[in-house]
Amino acid sequence: MANPLDAERMGGLPHWEPSNVIGEMTLRDLLFSHDYRHIAIKGMLTSIVMLALGGLMAMLFRTELALPDIQFIQARSYMSLMTLHGMLMVFGFAIPLVISIMYYMIPKVLGTERLLWARGAQWSWWMLITAAVLLIISRPDFTWTFYPPMSLRVVGNLAWMGYVAIILVALSEMVAGAVLFRNGWAAKGRFRTMPLMGWAALSEGLLLMLSTPVLGLVGALMLTDWLQLTAVFDTANGGSVMTFMFLFWFYGHPAVYLPLVPAIAILYTLMPRILGKPMWSYWSAVIAFGLLTMLSFVVYPHHFQPAETVAGPIQRATQILTLLIFIPSTMHVFNWIATLWADPIPVSARRSIPFSFIIASIVFLILGGVTGYVNAQIAVDSDFIHNTYWVPAHFHAMFVGFVANMAMAGVYYLYPYFTGRMFNQAMARTHFWMWQIGIFTKVMMMYVLGYAYFPRWVVDYLPLPEWSIPQMLLTGGAYLIGLGFIVFVFNIILSATRGQKAVGDPWPVEHDIAGQTAATPAE
Amino acid sequence: MENALGLSGYQAIMMTVVFALGLLGIAGLLLAVFWPKRWRLKYRMEVGFVVLLLGLAWYADNQSTAIFTQYQSAIRESGTLSAEASTPSGQFDRELRVIAFQWGFAFLTDQNEISRSAAIVKPGEKVLFRIFSNDVIHGFNIPAVGITAEIEPSQEGSAVWIRAPKEPGKYLIQCLNYCGIGHAQMKAWLVVEGAEETPEA
Numbered sequence: 001m002a003n004p005l006d007a008e009r010m011g012g013l014p015h016w017e018p019s020n021v022i023g024e025m026t027l028r029d030l031l032f033s034h035d036y037r038h039i040a041i042k043g044m045l046t047s048i049v050m051l052a053l054g055g056l057m058a059m060l061f062r063t064e065l066a067l068p069d070i071q072f073i074q075a076r077s078y079m080s081l082m083t084l085h086g087m088l089m090v091f092g093f094a095i096p097l098v099i100s101i102m103y104y105m106i107p108k109v110l111g112t113e114r115l116l117w118a119r120g121a122q123w124s125w126w127m128l129i130t131a132a133v134l135l136i137i138s139r140p141d142f143t144w145t146f147y148p149p150m151s152l153r154v155v156g157n158l159a160w161m162g163y164v165a166i167i168l169v170a171l172s173e174m175v176a177g178a179v180l181f182r183n184g185w186a187a188k189g190r191f192r193t194m195p196l197m198g199w200a201a202l203s204e205g206l207l208l209m210l211s212t213p214v215l216g217l218v219g220a221l222m223l224t225d226w227l228q229l230t231a232v233f234d235t236a237n238g239g240s241v242m243t244f245m246f247l248f249w250f251y252g253h254p255a256v257y258l259p260l261v262p263a264i265a266i267l268y269t270l271m272p273r274i275l276g277k278p279m280w281s282y283w284s285a286v287i288a289f290g291l292l293t294m295l296s297f298v299v300y301p302h303h304f305q306p307a308e309t310v311a312g313p314i315q316r317a318t319q320i321l322t323l324l325i326f327i328p329s330t331m332h333v334f335n336w337i338a339t340l341w342a343d344p345i346p347v348s349a350r351r352s353i354p355f356s357f358i359i360a361s362i363v364f365l366i367l368g369g370v371t372g373y374v375n376a377q378i379a380v381d382s383d384f385i386h387n388t389y390w391v392p393a394h395f396h397a398m399f400v401g402f403v404a405n406m407a408m409a410g411v412y413y414l415y416p417y418f419t420g421r422m423f424n425q426a427m428a429r430t431h432f433w434m435w436q437i438g439i440f441t442k443v444m445m446m447y448v449l450g451y452a453y454f455p456r457w458v459v460d461y462l463p464l465p466e467w468s469i470p471q472m473l474l475t476g477g478a479y480l481i482g483l484g485f486i487v488f489v490f491n492i493i494l495s496a497t498r499g500q501k502a503v504g505d506p507w508p509v510e511h512d513i514a515g516q517t518a519a520t521p522a523e
Numbered sequence: 524m525e526n527a528l529g530l531s532g533y534q535a536i537m538m539t540v541v542f543a544l545g546l547l548g549i550a551g552l553l554l555a556v557f558w559p560k561r562w563r564l565k566y567r568m569e570v571g572f573v574v575l576l577l578g579l580a581w582y583a584d585n586q587s588t589a590i591f592t593q594y595q596s597a598i599r600e601s602g603t604l605s606a607e608a609s610t611p612s613g614q615f616d617r618e619l620r621v622i623a624f625q626w627g628f629a630f631l632t633d634q635n636e637i638s639r640s641a642a643i644v645k646p647g648e649k650v651l652f653r654i655f656s657n658d659v660i661h662g663f664n665i666p667a668v669g670i671t672a673e674i675e676p677s678q679e680g681s682a683v684w685i686r687a688p689k690e691p692g693k694y695l696i697q698c699l700n701y702c703g704i705g706h707a708q709m710k711a712w713l714v715v716e717g718a719e720e721t722p723e724a
Contacts, residue, residue: 075704143701149676150659150703235676241660242675284569306662306673316588323580327573333548334572338564340555359556366548370541373579377587379528379594380537383669387662387699453666455699458707462695 006278009195015108015273018502020420034122036107036115041418043100043125044411050092050132051404051485057085059482061459066475068463078459079141086144090255091169092132094403096125098262099176101410102201104418106183109197109269117182124175131168134161143457145252148233148244152226159226166219170212170251173258177208196285200265203293207254207261210297215251218244245304253300257292259399263406264289264332267358270413271339274349274358276509280338284331291328295321305378306386315378322376329369336362348510353428357409360436364401367443368394390450397443400481405435408488415492416506421499427491434484441477445470527670527685528594533586540579598682601651615684616648623654623661623674626705628696640711642696646719648687655680662699665713673700691715 021037029038061081064073073081103121107113115121138161142151146162184201187194224230231237233244268285272278279285301318349355371394374380384390408431415423452466461467526534601614619642620631630642644650654663656676664671668685675681688694698709 075707079701079704141704145701147660147701150701153659153703241677280564281566281569284566304673306671316584319587320580320584323583326576326580330572330576331569334569337548337551337555338569340552341561342563343561344559345556359552362552363549366545366552370545370548373541373544373583374537377537377583379530379587379590380534382591382671383526383528383530383534384666384671386671386673387664453664453669453697455662455664455697455707457701460707 006282009193009282010272010278015105016417018416018420018504018506019418021418022496023419032122034118036103036118036121037418039115039118039121039125040100040104043096043103043121046125046129047093047097047100047407048489050088050096052489053136054085054088054093055482055485057081057088058478061085062475062478064459065461066472068461068468068471070460073459075459076141079143079457080139082457083140083143084135087135087140088132089399090144090259091173092128094259094399094407095173095255096128096176097407098259098266098403098410099180099204101266101407101414102180102197102204102262104414105197105266105269105410106180106201109195110183110187110201112183112186115179115183116186117179120175120179120182124172124179127168127172127175131165131172134165134168138162138165145248146222148222148225148239148241149235151222152234160223163219163223163226166222167216170216170219173208174212174216177205177212179205181205181209196268196279196282196289197265199286199289200261200268203289204258204261204265206293207257207296211251211254211258214247215255218247218251246301249300249303250297252303254296256395256398257296259403261289261292263361263403266406266410267336267361270354270358270409271336273413274346274352274355274507274509275339275343276346276511277339277343280335280342284335288328288331288335291331292325295325295328299325302376302381306382319376319378323373325376326369326372329365329372333362333366333369344511346509347512348508351425352507353423353425353432354409354413354507356429356432357405357412360432361402361405361409364397364405364439364443368397368401371397371447384451384453387456388450389446389454389456392456393443393446393450396439396446401439401443405439408435411492413507415495416502419496419499420502421495421497422502422506423495423499424491427487427495431484431488431491434480434487438477438480438482438484442474442481445474445477449474524667524688524690525686527665527668527683528590530590530669533590537583594684597684598651601682614649615651617644618651618653621652621654621663623656623663623698623709625658625703626698626709628663628698628709628711630711641714642711643714643716644687645717646687646689646691646715649684650687651682651684653680653682659702660700661702661709663696664699665694665696667694667713671699687713687715689719691717 022041025038025041030042033039061073061078064071064078103115107115138158140159140162180201184198184205187198221230221232225232225234225239231239233239233241235241268279299318299322301314302322305315305318375385375394412423412428448470449467454461454467597614618633622629627640630638652663654672654674656674658676660676661674662671663674663683665685667688670683670685672681672683692715694713694715696711696713698706702709
């Protein structure tokens with residue numbers, strides 16, 4: 001029997017009236033308005049620009065890596081491209097895009113009708129953009145993890161800009177976390193009926209507010225070390241690399257969940273909306289959010305566990321806790337699959353583009369998540385996992401396969417609400433398949449390379465068939481993702497003026513009762 | 524080729540578990556979307572699934588810890604590490620000190636003979652590598668025998684041991700931690716040559 005609280009937990013339906021918000025925005029609105037829709041659209045647009053930049057960099061170094069030996073990119077340029085690709089994709093695309101989608105959805109889904117503390121969201125955006133500009137100007141080549149003392153020695157005169165950018169990213173994300181937490185907390189007193197996006201806002205808010213101050217501290221200490229005012233991390237002057245590792249990864253591991261939690265929140269919002277029914281289990285999702293938040297802060301030493309310093313009880317505890325991350329992740333996936341199984345899938349869902357992206361994103365979450373089981377194990381990690389391509393395979397499955405696919409589901413879903421028009425279905429379908437084939441090829445080839453001990457961060461490699469063939473295929477997969485992105489951009493620009501006008505509910509739930517079998521009685 | 528950690532069989536089990544779980548999840552998802560039959564799952568099924576995962580976590584933790592502890596115990600028994608000198612402990616057929624630097628490896632024998640970019644060993648030998656970095660964080664990986672270490676710049680260093688391949692030849696040694704723009708060139712070779720050591724009767 002349906003729970004009487006389900007209607008409230010699903011959020012307001014339908015969420016908005018389609019309107020040309022984006023067409024009616026002035027430049028002033030875009031830059032300074034505190035209307036939640038303007039702030040969210042601004043965040044989405046800049047995230048897509050970052051995706052374009054980061055993706056273009058990936059195309060360049062993927063072309064270089066298609067063949068062994070150095071073709072046209074030298075080592076320093078390659079590392080600059082690689083570093084900027086990582087930083088722009090994580091800090092500029094993945095995290096801000098899904099948070100911006102949350103900004104757009106929260107006021108309606110949680111019923112606040114406005115984004116509480118929108119001024120904070122505005123500041124967060126400006127700090128992030130400043131950071132991105134500084135990063136691009138400084139062109140750091142020390143990877144997104146900027147391990148000292150390497151990062152203190154090999155970078156050029158503009159390195160300070162990179163460290164200032166890291167401090168700004170930390171501040172930007174901390175403020176964004178405060179905004180999300182404030183909006184989730186607004187449901188105080190009615191948590192039992194709060195839509196799951198509210199729980200995600202609380203989880204994401206905590207993750208951001210607790211982890212980013214440490215990143216800011218690391219950025220500040222790196223800056224003072226680089227200026228030779230301190231030597232906290234510089235081993236040549238009495239500093240400690242391990243202090244850096246423990247501080248950086250205290251942010252670095254939760255950072256993995258920073259795009260993941262909002263993407264899960266978008267899924268929990270869109271799935272009931274598109275299927276026209278509540279999730280299979282509300283409390284399973286709430287518990288999974290809670291467990292994921294707690295575990296994310298205590299597993300970070302697994303990022304550097306083959307180092308001698310991580311040994312004994314710390315190593316064992318890290319292994320156990322990392323293995324336990326399997327539990328909340330599986331609870332989410334179980335919930336989604338159980339929801340899909342329960343009742344006939346509406347024909348409207350089957351033909352909707354956001355639904356296709358949702359299903360694909362779950363496939364990739366499984367594909368990336370299951371390998372967490374071996375990644376967690378000290379013995380296996382000390383063999384073929386640590387710092388081989390196995391690691392990027394795992395996080396590209398999560399970040400691109402799950403987060404980027406879910407972000408696309410969110411953007412396509414919101415599109416008629418902020419343009420007043422529908423996108424071109426055929427082009428969206430083309431984008432969908434290009435991405436899925438491209439991402440699948442990319443992730444699988446990265447796994448194959450990792451299993452063959454291909455090292456991360458190399459511009460040049462030995463001409464071994466077990467390395468060069470997957471590298472070639474991997475580059476092909478990346479090109480397909482790039483082409484799909486071009487189709488996506490073309491579609492959203494063209495459809496904003498030429499698309500079919502959206503009226504009423506752009507996502508009505510339509511059942512084809514005759515062809516579908518009803519579920520067996522519920523528990 | 525003998526896996527340094529003795530993981531071959533265990534790793535096959537782990538990869539099978541990963542493949543099975545992935546297949547189960549993806550098949551369940553696709554059937555839910557495309558198969559017309561509907562099925563309302565009971566809440567206790569999720570509890571059962573979580574219990575199964577806890578069991579898998581328990582198994583993995585025990586096995587991984589046992590394998591790694593056994594591997595490490597041989598190193599612990601060989602004594603403390605020092606970059607300056609090395610006294611053979613008798614635990615291993617050969618002990619080499621390795622200096623990892625931007626961007627290469629130097630191998631020192633217990634007679635202080637130095638070799639740049641080549642560790643020369645005999646087939647099947649049990650070899651201990653005591654690895655030190657004098658500049659930045661480096662990695663030390665030998666794909667042929669499946670072992671990786673991360674070495675921070677310090678006096679303590681890090682250690683790994685391997686059973687050298689029985690087939691004579693050159694086997695890649697590479698850095699796995701980004702250590703500057705020469706990282707891709709930071710390679711060396713495990714050179715296996717000569718006759719296999721036969722244990723004394």
